[in-house]
Structure formats: C-alpha cells, structure tokens
Amino acid sequence: MSRSPKRILIIGVGSIGERHLRCLQATEQAAVGLCEPVLPLRERIASQYNVELAFDSLDVALEQPWDSAVVATPANTHIPIAMRLVEAGIAPLIEKPLAVAEAGVAELVEALDRTQLVAGVAYVYRAHPALQAMRDALLAGKFGKPLQVTVIAGQHFPTYRPTFADTYYNDRARGGGATQDALTHLVNSAEWLVGPITRLTADMAHLKLPDVTVEDTVHVLARHGQVLGSYSLNQHQAPNEMTMTVICENGTARWELHRHAWRWMATPDSPWEEQVIDFKSRDDWFTAQERAWLDVLAGEAEPLCTVREAWQTLRATRAMLSAAERDDAWQTLTTEETLA
CATH class of the missing domain: 3.30.360.10 (Dihydrodipicolinate Reductase; domain 2)
Known part of the structure; x- marks a missing residue:
C-alpha cells in the first residue's frame, strides 16, 4: 500500500546531513527541506538536490509543518535542538552520538514519554x-x-x-x-x-x-x-x-x-x-536506514535505536x-x- 510522503526537515547539511537528504530522496517517500546557516553550503545543497524549502535558521524553518526532522548538527547541539522539535510536535531522528554529555538527556526522555512522540538515534x-x-x-x-x-x-x-x-x-x-x-x-x-x-x-x-x-x-x-x-x-x-x-x-x-x-x-x-x-553502493545501506525511519513514522515499526x-x-x-x-x-x- 502506498503512503503519503512525510515532510522531513534536515537540520545541518554537512557530509552526514547531505547523505540523509540524498538517501531520503532516494526512498521517494519523503518531501525534504533543509536548514543550514552557512549560505554557500545551503545554496549548493539546495541547488544540487533541487530542494525548494531551504532555511537559514531553525526559527524560520519551524514556521512550516513537518512530520519529522533529522538533527545532523555537531553533537553538543543535539539535545537542545531535539527538545525544540519535541516541543513543536515534530518527531526527531538524531544523528549519533546522542550527545557529548548527559545533561538534558533525562529531560528529553521525559518529554518524549509525556508527548508520546517517536524518536530515534541514527546508529546506522x-x-x-x-x-x-x-x-x-x-x-x-x-x-x-x-x-x-x-x-x-x-x-x-x-x-x-x-x-x-x-x-x-x-x-x-x-x-x-x-x-x-x-x-x-x-x-x-x-x-x-x-x-x-x-x-x-x-x-x-x-x-x-x-x-x-x-x-x-x-x-x-x-x-x-x-x-x-x-x-x-x-x-x-x-x-x-x-x-x-x-x-x-x-x-x-x-x-x-x-x-x-x-x-x-x-x-x-x-x-x-x-x-x-x-x-x-554505500548509499543503499543508508537508504535502508531512512526507509526504516519512514516505517516508524507510519506507525509500522519501532525505532532501530x-x-x-x-x-x-x-x-x-x-x-x-x-x-x-x-x-x-x-x-x-x-x-x-x-x-x-
């Protein structure tokens, strides 16, 4: 049975964020936007992958409706960004490692339990x-x-x-x-x-x-x-x-x-x-990760991690x-x- 594409925001389009974007597009089951503050990088990735919704800040990006967001920024920013997503009702897929310290992790777990949002960590x-x-x-x-x-x-x-x-x-x-x-x-x-x-x-x-x-x-x-x-x-x-x-x-x-x-x-x-x-290709493996996450968003599977x-x-x-x-x-x- 075909599913409606999920609206997914990629936050940070360095090498791993670019791979998430590319592999999500390969599933043909996701409408992808991106958020990247570095102008040359944002413009290059948006042009290369034909992404219409490209934002320079998370504040502006979150004015749009999203089903999920991939947190592909440096690890020390993962928890605060994930908390913002949960507060906005957006299911986060967080790149590994989850964080560099435990500060804020318990609060994130509590917020996920309270909101009943799904979340995963991308240990591919x-x-x-x-x-x-x-x-x-x-x-x-x-x-x-x-x-x-x-x-x-x-x-x-x-x-x-x-x-x-x-x-x-x-x-x-x-x-x-x-x-x-x-x-x-x-x-x-x-x-x-x-x-x-x-x-x-x-x-x-x-x-x-x-x-x-x-x-x-x-x-x-x-x-x-x-x-x-x-x-x-x-x-x-x-x-x-x-x-x-x-x-x-x-x-x-x-x-x-x-x-x-x-x-x-x-x-x-x-x-x-x-x-x-x-x-x-190596992307086949990463595309399998994106398909697994889309199954989670559809309520058909549990997060891999x-x-x-x-x-x-x-x-x-x-x-x-x-x-x-x-x-x-x-x-x-x-x-x-x-x-x-």
Whole structure:
C-alpha cells in the first residue's frame, strides 16, 4: 500500500546531513527541506538536490509543518535542538552520538514519554541487513549463550573525510575524537547484540592523524554483564576494515562490515558459512536506514535505536574517556630497565 510522503526537515547539511537528504530522496517517500546557516553550503545543497524549502535558521524553518526532522548538527547541539522539535510536535531522528554529555538527556526522555512522540538515534550500523541477520541468529539461540565479543576496526580517516581537521572532529566538546566519532558505532552495535556494557577500562592516544590533537587510537576492555568484551580501533591504518565477533557456547558469529557480510562456524575447524549483502553502493545501506525511519513514522515499526539505548551508549563512551584519563586503572610492572 502506498503512503503519503512525510515532510522531513534536515537540520545541518554537512557530509552526514547531505547523505540523509540524498538517501531520503532516494526512498521517494519523503518531501525534504533543509536548514543550514552557512549560505554557500545551503545554496549548493539546495541547488544540487533541487530542494525548494531551504532555511537559514531553525526559527524560520519551524514556521512550516513537518512530520519529522533529522538533527545532523555537531553533537553538543543535539539535545537542545531535539527538545525544540519535541516541543513543536515534530518527531526527531538524531544523528549519533546522542550527545557529548548527559545533561538534558533525562529531560528529553521525559518529554518524549509525556508527548508520546517517536524518536530515534541514527546508529546506522543497526540498519545493516548482515548485522540484523546475525542478531536474529544470536537471539534465536543458534549458537547458544554469548560468552565473548571482540571488535577490531580501522580505516585511513583522511581518505574518507579529507577536511576532518577543519570540522568538529578536533574538538571533543563538539563530538570529536575517535571515541565519540567512530567507536560509539561499534559500542552501540555490540550492546545491541549482547547487552549493555556494565564495566570497562580504556586506553587511548593521538598517534598519527595530522593537524589534530584528539585521540585517533583506542583500546577498551569491557564487561557486558557476564560477556567479556574488547575493542580495538584506529583511524590511520591503510585497510578500511571492521570485524565484530561474538563467541558463544556452541559456535561463533562474525560481522564483517567491509565485506557487507556475516559468517558463522558451529563445528570446530569447519569451513565458514556466510551471507553476503549485495549492495551496489554505500548509499543503499543508508537508504535502508531512512526507509526504516519512514516505517516508524507510519506507525509500522519501532525505532532501530531508541533514545534510551543511545543514552546507554553515551554513558559507555563517557566512561571510556574518563577511564583513559585515570592512572588507577593501570598496574605498573617492574622491568629490567627500572631494576638496573
């Protein structure tokens, strides 16, 4: 059954806002407007995508009726903008991370509960069909109880974001650094598979990325309840790869994002079995996220990631940043050099 197009406002049309706009248009189920204060960017995006409603301020944009709005601004502005949308009766889809601090999150959750508006957080990994299939298998008990989750990821960030040093990335207060920019995706996905992180320690450093001082390399040891977890991420290696492995009592499942595939092995030393998703472009995956959000707006589905779930991931990433700054998480060993 065909549905009437939803009126959706994109707030902020940097790289991720532009992708939301483009992929929403690809669904052919959305009438899209945009809000962007930077004139050259606003004019370029409006012209390139033939967007008639382009506003220079949120005040002016909200004079129009909208079913939903995508909050694609720096992370430190997500909560106040989302609150404005909820107060205006507009369902927000908030880019990840939910925020850079917990201030205001409880109030947003209370406002959503009070108004009964739907809201989601755009952790796009949850829209990946391979991860969804792997989660379904885990929840169905195909491999028994999860025991351990191991995540290894890296990419050459300047190749994919050439202007990263001139954006929010160099400022943790705006959502920058590898932990809030990239690791948050991995943590959110792992929590979706095996449950929330309950305990952790972390180490991180700036090792290579030019023209920034925030961390580009992160290691984390975590507990997801009884499930042991480990995360290793950098944003400067040559291969663009990510693997998320869940070891269970009766088998192992692995998501390989760089191959758009998940694989599994139930018998020791047997060949991997696998399912590969045939994406023609990266936009196919993001368009799946937009279709899922349109299903939510139509009352046909629940959000892929709720605000409460993203709040849990925010707590975890904040704890990682805090743990990395403390010395009490380390055991100092006596070496031959210190003995000499």
